[in-house]
Amino acid sequence: xxxxxxxxxxxxxxxxxxxxxxxxxxxxxxxxxxxxxxxxxxxxxxxxxxxxxxxxxxxxxxxxxxxxxxxxxxxxxxxxxxxxxxxxxxxxxxxxxxxxxxxxxxxxxxxxxxxxxxxxxxxxxxxxxxxxxxxxxxxxxxxxxxxxxxxxxxxxxxxxxxxxxxxxxxxxxxxxxxxxxxxxxxxxxxxxxxxxxxxxxxxxxxxxxxxxxxxxxxxxxxxxxxxxxx
Amino acid sequence: xxxxxxxxxxxxxxxxxxxxxxxxxxxxxxxxxxxxxxxxxxxxxxxxxxxxxxxxxxxxxxxxxxxxxxxxxxxxxxxxxxxxxxxxxxxxxxxxxxxxxxxxxxxxxxxxxxxxxxxxxxxxxxxxxxxxxxxxxxxxxxxxxxxxxxxxxxxxxxxxxxxxxxxxxxxxxxxxxxxxxxxxxxxxxxxxxxxxxxxxxxxxxxxxxxxxxxxxxxxxxxxxxxxxxxxxxxxxxxxxxxxxxxxxxxxxxxxxxxxxxxxxxxxxxxxxxxxxxxxxxxxxxxxxxxxxxxxxxxxxxxxxxxxxxxxxxxxxxxxxxxxxxxxxxxxxxxxxxxxxxxxxxxxxxxxxxxxxxxxxxxxxxxxxxxxxxxxxxxxxxxxxxxx
Ligand SMILES: Nc1ncnc2c1ncn2[C@@H]1O[C@H](COP(=O)(O)OP(=O)(O)OP(=O)(O)O)[C@@H](O)[C@H]1O
Ligand SMILES: [Mg+2]
Numbered sequence: 100x101x102x103x104x105x106x107x108x109x110x111x112x113x114x115x116x117x118x119x120x121x122x123x124x125x126x127x128x129x130x131x132x133x134x135x136x137x138x139x140x141x142x143x144x145x146x147x148x149x150x151x152x153x154x155x156x157x158x159x160x161x162x163x164x165x166x167x168x169x170x171x172x173x174x175x176x177x178x179x180x181x182x183x184x185x186x187x188x189x190x191x192x193x194x195x196x197x198x199x200x201x202x203x204x205x206x207x208x209x210x211x212x213x214x215x216x217x218x219x220x221x222x223x224x225x226x227x228x229x230x231x232x233x234x235x236x237x238x239x240x241x242x243x244x245x246x247x248x249x250x251x252x253x254x255x256x257x258x259x260x261x262x263x264x265x266x267x268x269x270x271x272x273x274x275x276x277x278x279x280x281x282x283x284x285x286x287x288x289x290x291x292x293x294x295x296x297x298x299x300x301x302x303x304x305x306x307x308x309x310x311x312x313x314x315x316x317x318x319x320x321x322x323x324x325x326x327x328x329x
Numbered sequence: 330x331x332x333x334x335x336x337x338x339x340x341x342x343x344x345x346x347x348x349x350x351x352x353x354x355x356x357x358x359x360x361x362x363x364x365x366x367x368x369x370x371x372x373x374x375x376x377x378x379x380x381x382x383x384x385x386x387x388x389x390x391x392x393x394x395x396x397x398x399x400x401x402x403x404x405x406x407x408x409x410x411x412x413x414x415x416x417x418x419x420x421x422x423x424x425x426x427x428x429x430x431x432x433x434x435x436x437x438x439x440x441x442x443x444x445x446x447x448x449x450x451x452x453x454x455x456x457x458x459x460x461x462x463x464x465x466x467x468x469x470x471x472x473x474x475x476x477x478x479x480x481x482x483x484x485x486x487x488x489x490x491x492x493x494x495x496x497x498x499x500x501x502x503x504x505x506x507x508x509x510x511x512x513x514x515x516x517x518x519x520x521x522x523x524x525x526x527x528x529x530x531x532x533x534x535x536x537x538x539x540x541x542x543x544x545x546x547x548x549x550x551x552x553x554x555x556x557x558x559x560x561x562x563x564x565x566x567x568x569x570x571x572x573x574x575x576x577x578x579x580x581x582x583x584x585x586x587x588x589x590x591x592x593x594x595x596x597x598x599x600x601x602x603x604x605x606x607x608x609x610x611x612x613x614x615x616x617x618x619x620x621x622x623x624x625x626x627x628x629x630x631x632x633x634x635x636x637x638x639x640x641x642x643x644x645x646x647x648x649x650x651x652x653x654x655x656x657x658x659x660x661x662x663x664x665x666x667x668x669x670x671x672x673x674x675x676x677x678x679x680x681x682x683x684x685x686x687x688x689x690x691x692x693x694x695x696x697x698x699x700x701x702x703x704x705x706x707x708x709x710x711x712x713x714x715x716x
Contacts, residue, residue: 147714156622156710177626184624191713195619199343209623211332257623 103129103165104264104297105153110162112148112320122148124320126162132264133295135288137308140317146301147269149317153299154187154267155179167264184212188258188296190268196242196250196257203229203238206256213261228256232286248279255283259290266290268300272307284310333632336620340613341637348641351605355645356652358598359689362591363653363682368660369587371676373580377545380576381569383451383507385539386548387555388567395424397534398564405538408555414547418540419446422524428471428517429488429496430479437475438515439489441524450541453505453518459483460503466523469499472513476504489517489527497527545569595692603696606638610700610707617704618712631701638697639690646689650682 105128112123122145130136140146151157152164155171164172167186171179183189188209196205207217207225217225229238232252237245242253251271258266268287272280284307291298300311308314316324341348389408391398398404401420409415422441427434444463448454453463458473460483469489471481481487485501499519506513525532542551548568556566570577610617617630654677661671 151710151713154622156708156713177628180621180624180626182624183622189622195615195622195713197616197619199339199616208620211335212620212624212629214332 102132104132104167105130105299106163106165107153107159108163108165110149110152110159110164112145112152112157113160122320123152123159126322128315128322130265130297130299132297133291135291135298135312136300137311137314138299138301138317139303139305139308139314140323144317145320146317150267150269150299150301154189155183184209185261186264188261188263188266190251190254190258190266190271192270192273196253198241198243201239201241202234202245202249202253205242205253206238206260209257209261225256225260228259231289232256233282248275248283251275251279251283252286255286259294259296262294263296265297265299268298270301270303273303280304280307330632332625333629334636337633337636337640340609340616340633341640344612347609348644351602351641352644352648354601354605355598355641355689355693356648358594358601359646359649359685360652360656362594362688363650363685364656364660365587365590365594366681366685367653367657367675367677368673369583370678370681372673373583374676375674376576376580380573381545384569385450386541386545386569387552388540389538390565390567391536392563392565395536396563397530397536398538400533401535401538402533404559404561404564407559408538408540411558412542412551412555414542414544414551416541416543417446417449418538419443419450420521420535420538421447422521422528422530422534422536424524424528424536425492426517426527427490428475428479429490430481433479434490435475435479436515437489437517439517439519439524439527441519441521441527443521444518447539450539451507456505456507458504458506462502464502464519464523466520467497467499468502468519468523470503470505470518471501472516473504473506474510474513475515475517476501478514491527493529495527499523595688598689599692599696602638602641602693603699606634606641606697606700607703609637610634610703614704614707615712617707618709621707622709622713627705630704630707634697634701634704635694638694638700641697642690642693645693646686649689650686653682653685 107126107128110123110126111121113119113121126149138146138150148157152159155164155166155174159172162172163170166182171182174182197208200208203225206229210217210221215221226235229235232255234249234252234256237249242250245253255271272283275283287298287300288310290296302308313327314324315322389398389404405418405420409418420443424439426437426439428437444453448463453470457470460470464470469487475481481501483501483503486498487501489497489499505518507516521535522532524530525534542548549570552566552568559566617633621630657675657677661675664672666672
């Protein structure tokens with residue numbers, strides 16, 4: 100329990116006020132520090148809902164969500180914003196970059212939001228991360244002037260910049276070809292090994308899921324299967 | 330704040346066409362406001378200048394008609410030393426009389442002045458049509474219309490007949506045109522000493538003391554104060570405002586309608602900007618959602634929109650001032666009298682123009698409050714879910 104960076108207990112999610120749809124049912128889930136986790140499940144089973152609740156973007160209808168030992172479901176908006184900025188990195192299915200900014204500026208955005216200047220060290224770090232994801236050549240392109248894969252890699256670099264303890268990824272390679280998908284997963288694994296970042300990744304791709312330490316399968320809003328590799 | 334400014338600026342520069350359009354909208358509103366305001370101010374100033382520019386603002390008279398003011402030098406000395414607001418002060422002896430040329434006799438107004446002083450109020454030297462000098466003793470200037478009616482030339486001698494029936498000869502040394510036909514038809518201007526001799530006044534008596542003050546609009550208050558201070562009960566301090574009530578109420582009515590127009594122009598600018606900025610929140614909701622997911626708080630997200638409003642206001646204000654001045658300039662170039670002078674002399678009031686610029690900035694910032702509040706309500710989850 101103590102080395103769980105994320106702990107969900109009895110989490111329910113019900114959408115709607117008049118017509119109520121329950122999407123998550125009594126979820127108990129602990130995620131170990133430094134682990135690399137995959138979430139699989141059919142479309143509409145509640146994977147994204149679960150991940151958004153973990154990422155504090157959404158609130159559970161009831162139940163507890165602990166991140167780093169603090170209850171996020173009871174935090175105020177501003178506290179949540181700070182928590183997200185400093186401890187969580189997001190990679191979404193669609194890249195969600197800011198089209199007005201260059202790739203390099205997008206990568207540094209979480210650092211700017213933290214309220215800090217870009218000193219030499221930070222600049223070097225940003226360059227290092229960008230070359231890690233193979234973006235050296237396009238770093239000054241506006242976000243819109245890059246290929247889909249490049250945009251996705253920019254989003255990954257952005258998720259890494261503040262050195263978060265957790266990275267949440269929702270089908271990060273959903274719209275990429277299988278070769279690029281492979282490259283990106285190897286990259287995420289590298290980051291996991293090198294920095295000890297905890298990963299939770301939603302994927303449809305069984306082959307990818309098989310590369311994770313633990314596979315959590317969701318079915319109709321419940322944990323249907325939870326398999327940890329030794 | 331720095332990040333908010335950076336994002337605001339980037340949002341604006343990344344859609345340049347839209348930014349220019351909004352700024353132009355503000356600019357046009359503000360330029361119209363500057364144009365109308367300056368036009369009305371110019372109109373009023375030239376009207377006032379025509380009325381009181383070359384006339385007395387406060388006049389000291391005896392309380393009884395045609396009675397002299399005694400010991401005028403000491404009254405003048407007291408008033409002058411008590412009030413630094415007095416720009417010019419000149420004693421005058423004014424009496425109705427007749428002028429006789431050949432067999433023709435015509436009623437005139439004989440005005441004796443200390444001419445050096447009076448010239449500062451009435452600008453006789455500038456108004457001279459013929460002749461080059463102000464009259465010495467026993468010399469007079471006459472209005473151009475009298476000169477024409479009687480065919481009087483410079484150097485001619487005319488007879489002045491006082492109401493008492495005394496007849497004196499004065500030499501005409503010049504004619505003047507003070508641009509008011511009743512004056513040009515009736516005034517005869519001579520020295521104070523000659524007038525005192527003509528009308529049987531002692532050298533210490535005049536019929537009025539006239540003055541101009543720094544701020545003509547203070548004339549009523551100032552004249553009242555002077556009256557209280559003087560302690561002499563047989564003299565009266567009259568001011569130009571009391572004699573021009575109709576003009577003044579006309580002017581204030583005009584000012585009010587000009588303010589109304591300006592206020593409505595500004596209101597329509599505010600509404601316009603507010604609605605456009607409200608749309609930009611929708612346009613940028615995706616970006617705001619992403620930024621919120623990455624951890625910007627609500628304050629920063631609303632600052633982004635307030636700063637956009639501020640920047641647009643500054644841009645619009647600057648454009649607006651340039652455009653407004655351009656409008657005024659072209660008005661002075663193209664709206665001309667037959668003689669080539671502008672129909673309305675434009676008055677550039679820098680503090681008014683500065684204020685208009687400030688209004689642009691404030692109005693546009695105020696207009697961005699609604700989008701700023703809207704941006705607070707945006708939740709990142711909506712964006713993440715709906716793409
Ligand atoms: N705002 C909402 N109101 C009502 N129902 C919702 C709302 N958002 C999601 N749902 C429902 O919740 C269920 C789970 O959605 P979720 O996005 O978590 O599925 P998912 O497992 O991520 O699916 P996919 O693999 O297609 O992304 C779906 O049936 C969806 O229709
Ligand atoms: Mg999903």
